[in-house]
Amino acid sequence: MWYEGQENTPFGQIINFTQDGLPYLEYRAESFLLDDNGQKLRPITLETGFWQIDRPLTDADGGFGLVPKDIVPAFADAESVETLRNEDDGFNLIATIAHPGGISENYVGMIKGPVVRMQTGNLLRDEISHDYAGSVRLWGLVNGNLMWDWEIADQEGNLHKHASAELRKTSSMTGDSLGTGIFGSLDDGAEEDSAEN
Template identity: 35%
Template sequence: MGTDTTGDVRTGKGASSPSPELHPSLLPLAFLVGTWRGEGVGGYEGMESFHYGQEITFAADGRPALGYVSHTWWADEPRDGREPGSPLATETGFWRVQPPATEPGPDGKVNRNPVVEVMLAHPFGIAEIYVGTIAGTRVDLDSNVLIRTTTAREVTRSVRLYGLVEGGDLAYAIDMEASGKPLQSHLSARLHRVKE
């Protein structure tokens, strides 16, 4: 993940041209715009691994934020009352881009990559805010704030990596720290762009 092989994300020209409604501040995320569909694998300490299907849509409407919706469904053998195709999770939110830093960080270096802010809500009682950076067609995110209801799972940190891989597919990995367990792999998937 990380190198741009499908077009110029600064101008949006190439294999993944941006929507005409794409706000100029979102050009670093132009490669994400559209609908992506595929399969992934999930698991966590104390949980049997599983396969899932997923569809993600990144939509532009002219405002300086991409709308984001993700739906996942069970794609494994029947287990624990789940049948293939039964819904698993939904995320909805927004992705925004801020200009690169102009001041040095704690390490004394100035990070010239655009900053991305991601706000996500989940129906199981968790809302997340991520902050990260964009480098070509790679987005690195780390949770900045996690809010949960009293009945939600105790998630204390989440780290995400999204990027275009060979063939123009979108791949991602999500690591999670929850229920007193250390940060570890939770979900990963490879999605192809859905032709519209």
């Protein structure tokens, strides 16, 4: 973590993407502080939401609410999904993410090859929430690991580094001990992190 007073604080993160046949991925990320041995100290936060290709919805997609979708999906195979590729040879994305404390946001961005970049498109804050103006997130696959960077905007719209990590796929991270072998240091001094897929 990079915010004042917490620079280089080790933390862990479990990220899950699941898919159940609907045209989106369900997303959940649980973060927690770690001690120097990779033991969980306490939870930091949890966020959950949905990621999908940014495209006009049709009757085949179903919704809103319990309105059923058509029996035949709008994009039933890889060839039909390829028609959604943008002029930059990537796919436009939207992600709806809810945070505890009265904050929900829609991210807009693009996935191109092994890189995803998204920024806050719009934001809903309750009166109880902390100050938050939006953020930019970047993910990139490097040597089988997921490099991750999160910058948060202040009220003037200036971005500040918040957290970064190298996420490594593991078979299980549900116990209290994450083990010292899971986490390694990054050359740039960023935090260690892990992900379950």
